[in-house]
Amino acid sequence: xxxxxxxxxxxxxxxxxxxxxxxxxxxxxxxxxxxxxxxxxxxxxxxxxxxxxxxxxxxxxxxxxxxxxxxxxxxxxxxxxxxxxxxxxxxxxxxxxxxxxxxxxxxxxxxxxxxxxxxxxxxxxxxxxxxxxxxxxxxxxxxxxxxxxxxxxxxxxxxxxxxxxxxxxxxxxxxxxxxxxxxxxxxxxxxxxxxxxxxxxxxxxxxxxxxxxxxxxxxxxxxxxxxxxxxxxxxxxxxxxxxxxxxxxxxxxxxxxxxxxxxxxxxxxxxxxxxxxxxxxxxxxxxxxxxxxxxxxxxxxxxxxxxxxxxxxxxxxxxxxxxxxxxxxxxx
Amino acid sequence: xxxxxxxxxxxxxxxxxxxxxxxxxxxxxxxxxxxxxxxxxxxxxxxxxxxxxxxxxxxxxxxxxxxxxxxxxxxxxxxxxxxxxxxxxxxxxxxxxxxxxxxxxxxxxxxxxxxxxxxxxxxxxxxxxxxxxxxxxxxxxxxxxxxxxxxxxxxxxxxxxxxxxxxxxxxxxxxxxxxxxxxxxxxxxxxxxxxxxxxxxxxxxxxxxxxxxxxxxxxxxxxxxxxxxxxxxxxxxxxxxxxxxxxxxxxxxxxxxxxxxxxxxxxxxxxxxxxxxxxxxxxxxxxxxxxxxxxxxxxxx
Numbered sequence: 001x002x003x004x005x006x007x008x009x010x011x012x013x014x015x016x017x018x019x020x021x022x023x024x025x026x027x028x029x030x031x032x033x034x035x036x037x038x039x040x041x042x043x044x045x046x047x048x049x050x051x052x053x054x055x056x057x058x059x060x061x062x063x064x065x066x067x068x069x070x071x072x073x074x075x076x077x078x079x080x081x082x083x084x085x086x087x088x089x090x091x092x093x094x095x096x097x098x099x100x101x102x103x104x105x106x107x108x109x110x111x112x113x114x115x116x117x118x119x120x121x122x123x124x125x126x127x128x129x130x131x132x133x134x135x136x137x138x139x140x141x142x143x144x145x146x147x148x149x150x151x152x153x154x155x156x157x158x159x160x161x162x163x164x165x166x167x168x169x170x171x172x173x174x175x176x177x178x179x180x181x182x183x184x185x186x187x188x189x190x191x192x193x194x195x196x197x198x199x200x201x202x203x204x205x206x207x208x209x210x211x212x213x214x215x216x217x218x219x220x221x222x223x224x225x226x227x228x229x230x231x232x233x234x235x236x237x238x239x240x241x242x243x244x245x246x247x248x249x250x251x252x253x254x255x256x257x258x259x260x261x262x263x264x265x266x267x268x269x270x271x272x273x274x275x276x277x278x279x280x281x282x283x284x285x286x287x288x289x290x291x292x293x294x295x296x297x298x299x300x301x302x303x304x305x306x307x308x309x310x311x312x313x314x315x316x317x318x319x320x321x322x323x324x325x326x327x328x329x330x331x332x
Numbered sequence: 333x334x335x336x337x338x339x340x341x342x343x344x345x346x347x348x349x350x351x352x353x354x355x356x357x358x359x360x361x362x363x364x365x366x367x368x369x370x371x372x373x374x375x376x377x378x379x380x381x382x383x384x385x386x387x388x389x390x391x392x393x394x395x396x397x398x399x400x401x402x403x404x405x406x407x408x409x410x411x412x413x414x415x416x417x418x419x420x421x422x423x424x425x426x427x428x429x430x431x432x433x434x435x436x437x438x439x440x441x442x443x444x445x446x447x448x449x450x451x452x453x454x455x456x457x458x459x460x461x462x463x464x465x466x467x468x469x470x471x472x473x474x475x476x477x478x479x480x481x482x483x484x485x486x487x488x489x490x491x492x493x494x495x496x497x498x499x500x501x502x503x504x505x506x507x508x509x510x511x512x513x514x515x516x517x518x519x520x521x522x523x524x525x526x527x528x529x530x531x532x533x534x535x536x537x538x539x540x541x542x543x544x545x546x547x548x549x550x551x552x553x554x555x556x557x558x559x560x561x562x563x564x565x566x567x568x569x570x571x572x573x574x575x576x577x578x579x580x581x582x583x584x585x586x587x588x589x590x591x592x593x594x595x596x597x598x599x600x601x602x603x604x605x606x607x608x609x610x611x612x613x614x615x616x617x618x619x620x621x622x623x624x625x626x627x628x629x630x631x632x633x
Binding site: 054274 | 507534575
């Protein structure tokens with residue numbers, strides 16, 4: 001299948017501002033290594049999941065792909081173009097093909113704009129040659145697509161007149177209105193009540209299918225990503241630990257971190273037995289990530305010095321399943 | 333506005349009950365009533381709250397503070413990140429809780445107890461003099477749990493103890509709560525919108541909808557054979573990571589406005605099985621089988 005977006009050795013380091021005296025007297029420069037050498041690709045019409053704990057760099061990765069922030073190193077390819085080095089006006093043309101859906105629909109919609117204004121804004125900014133009547137028609141159609149019916153009534157409403165679920169539908173409509181090729185959804189349902197999550201997710205799946213878009217789904221909820229994504233990448237401290245088809249990653253996890261993460265997900269069944277491998281501690285600071293394998297400080301399958309000293313590479317173990325761990329790869 | 337109405341449940345010693353429902357269904361109101369810390373404009377209109385043999389509804393504020401809160405019933409507040417005062421050391425905040433409710437305890441003794449409490453929840457006692465910002469999210473949640481146990485309560489209320497934590501840390505916290513409950517023979521009420529978290533810790537579950545208890549009882553029975561359509565939908569809307577891939581279910585519509593709730597059963601506008609009687613008559617909570625109650629016209633017999 002056609003690759004639409006490709007991340008190649010993507011890196012983003014955020015410098016830490018030191019106090020006045022420390023900048024005077026010390027030469028050290030500290031960085032938060034939010035994303036550190038990440039590569040993957042997303043195909044046409046595919047939902048690609050990026051999962052991990054908070055601070056693992058998943059949101060930063062999403063923003064890098066859209067070039068909302070500039071990478072420290074590495075490249076992003078969009079279709080056949082390398083977009084990390086192109087000029088802003090060239091980027092602006094590409095923007096109509098890339099959209100983002102934010103986490104919190106209570107913050108991401110302008111309270112002073114009507115639903116109609118919110119959904120038509122991308123058209124006004126990006127589709128300069130579109131006539132107002134075409135725009136109206138497109139807005140009504142996309143509102144119909146996101147099941148805000150009757151659309152004519154919703155066009156005039158303000159965000160405060162909508163429920164959380166309806167707001168997120170507006171955010172979805174705003175993203176899809178320009179018929180984009182690539183969409184990043186950053187935890188799109190984590191602020192919503194469980195009873196309405198499923199319908200928003202289903203809606204996004206339908207739209208991805210309908211518009212044949214590529215979709216990056218950023219989440220910390222593995223149970224949901226399993227139902228949503230075609231492929232899944234697990235991130236830890238700025239690195240991809242494991243990547244593969246969703247069913248493979250969830251049911252045959254290879255990396256000890258993936259295993260621990262899956263075991264930790266609570267199961268809605270009071271008779272289910274919890275696996276006993278709950279790992280200790282919390283995610284270390286990305287300022288000074290552990291040497292070697294970044295997970296070695298918490299790893300239940302630590303195999304010795306190699307984990308502490310040598311950084312494992314993301315290797316192919318067959319069937320498009322990649323893992324970055326010293327436990328694997330030797331047998332090859 | 334009637335935030336919670338006709339809610340009755342019973343909790344034995346050493347038992348954990350989950351209180352579940354969508355946002356705005358009255359879970360937190362019930363919890364705050366149990367401690368009598370409702371906001372200024374809220375009050376318990378009628379009903380009884382009997383904890384360890386005492387009805388606390390007629391008690392005055394000072395009696396509550398002196399004899400009930402923290403000594404009999406305590407609370408782990410929601411939002412581990414913000415529930416502690418950032419200007420005081422973690423240890424001192426726990427010492428303060430002890431001194432507040434047991435003024436006769438000497439400061440030195442309170443400090444020793446604090447160290448023991450922190451150790452019990454898995455925090456090294458050397459960290460007592462740290463400020464909250466020096467603690468990670470999971471440690472703050474642990475410290476709050478330690479604080480709730482400061483005066484050896486009989487009942488602990490935990491409001492969304494696992495939310496806002498990462499899965500791995502959340503699993504650690506849930507395990508800790510389960511261990512403490514068994515070790516100290518605590519009764520626990522866990523408020524959560526996440527049924528899977530309740531399934532991990534609790535033996536009983538109470539499901540609320542728009543201020544009413546719709547189903548209540550033994551958790552295994554309810555998960556296996558839910559009686560109320562709302563419970564069924566709620567359970568099905570939780571995807572399981574382990575079970576077979578199934579169609580994701582959601583409940584159409586949204587909870588009613590409690591200022592003008594629908595007549596009859598409050599769930600009827602969203603219910604697939606709504607009948608005529610559902611629009612007219614409020615169903616009462618009745619025992620369908622031992623330790624399994626439901627309030628629905630469908631389960632009359």
